[in-house]
Amino acid sequence: MGRITARWPITKVSVAESNAARVDVLAVEEPLEIRVSGQPLVVTMRTPGHDVALAAGFLVSEGIISRGEQFRGAIHCGGPGGGGGENTYNVLDVSLTPGVRLPGREHARSFYATSSCGVCGKASIDAVHTVSSYVLTGDATIVNAAQVAELPETLRAAQAVFDKTGGLHAAGLFDAQTGELLVLREDVGRHNAVDKVIGWALLEDRLPLRGTVLQVSGRASFELVQKAVMAGIPVLTAVSAPSSLAVQLARDSGLTLVGFLRGQTMNVYTHPHRIDNPVEPLEQRVRA
Structure with a gap:
């Protein structure tokens, strides 16, 4: 893997067993x-x-x-x-x-x-608060909820370098209609992984990325939401939590933000109309 990984001697310590000298594989930074x-x-x-x-x-x-x-x-x-x-x-x-x-x-x-x-x-x-060249509010992308539930497993299965190091974030771009993984990138920085995906799309002349879902391996921070908006991505899904500022930006920008995507459950924080068969938003039930 060249400079993507590095080998380093370690001492493996176990309370139940004897210690052993080994070589560990590290993600290069x-x-x-x-x-x-x-x-x-x-x-x-x-x-x-x-x-x-x-x-x-x-x-x-x-x-x-x-x-x-x-x-x-x-x-x-x-x-x-x-x-x-x-x-x-x-x-x-x-x-x-x-x-x-x-x-x-x-x-x-x-x-x-x-x-x-x-x-x-x-x-x-x-x-x-960078201004995007692309408007998401009119993006008609709809993605199947069962298909969304499969994204983390598909992403994890494609993380070749993570299997060796356990130390990289991943970002994957999926076709919203077919669920096909279009591109996956790994990096020590979650924002770098997303930039590598967006850069791939720019070099392939695919921007704006309408009809796609961006799946990330960690939390959904403000910066990741911003990057998705700047690339015209209508749906961002994450296995962990979003921040309050990320949710606000997603709401204001027209981006569908999904967090805590684990197993068959997920939290849809903004614009749930892009996830098929969503439950009625809480604020609507309260007003009713």
């Missing part, structure tokens, strides 16, 4: 500096692999681009400082199509984004 036309934009901690898609998805999430034709290409540069030394593959310089507005100061992060925080370093909290 390394910094990636994303530049646009030579200008530093952000440094994010990520699992190497699909770096171009990661950068493309990040630019979509930041509202810098929204169509595949706007992304001209990308190249890995040398190490930090660009002194012409060994290429560490940890610096990626992106070029956009002529005429596309380059990111300004409002997009630059004041410090690096860790693998657990995709919005760290924003100059202003107001800048987090």
Whole structure:
């Protein structure tokens, strides 16, 4: 798997049995500096692999681009400082199509984004509420509830690197009508995994992602909802809990947000009309 995983000697301790020396497989975490036309934009901690898609998805999430034709290409540069030394593959310089507005100061992060925080370093909290190029309120996507219930198992079964390390998040994009897994990406950062999925879609010229469901392996944070909205994804499902801000953004943006998707049960927090045979919303029963 190359630099996606690394081997490390450990001591396996067991209360019931004798200790043993073993080699464990770890998920690699390394910094990636994303530049646009030579200008530093952000440094994010990520699992190497699909770096171009990661950068493309990040630019979509930041509202810098929204169509595949706007992304001209990308190249890995040398190490930090660009002194012409060994290429560490940890610096990626992106070029956009002529005429596309380059990111300004409002997009630059004041410090690096860790693998657990995709919005760290924003100059202003107001800048987090990025305006999407796509409107979800009129998206007519309907997905079968039984099909939704199968998504976590399908996602988990496809996580090849997680099987070796136990240390990666995953994001999978599914066709809402057929349930087909279109693409899956793994990363130490949940927001990176989503950006890699969105970047794949941009490079395949699939945006906006109408008629799809984004399944994530962890909780549904504000940043993941925002990324889904920016890519035009109408349904986001998660195996764990959403945050209050994530629910508010999903409600205001027209996104169907599902949390605690486990077994045959799920909580539909916003816009339940996209899940077939939903129960009547609580607020409607209360008013009645």
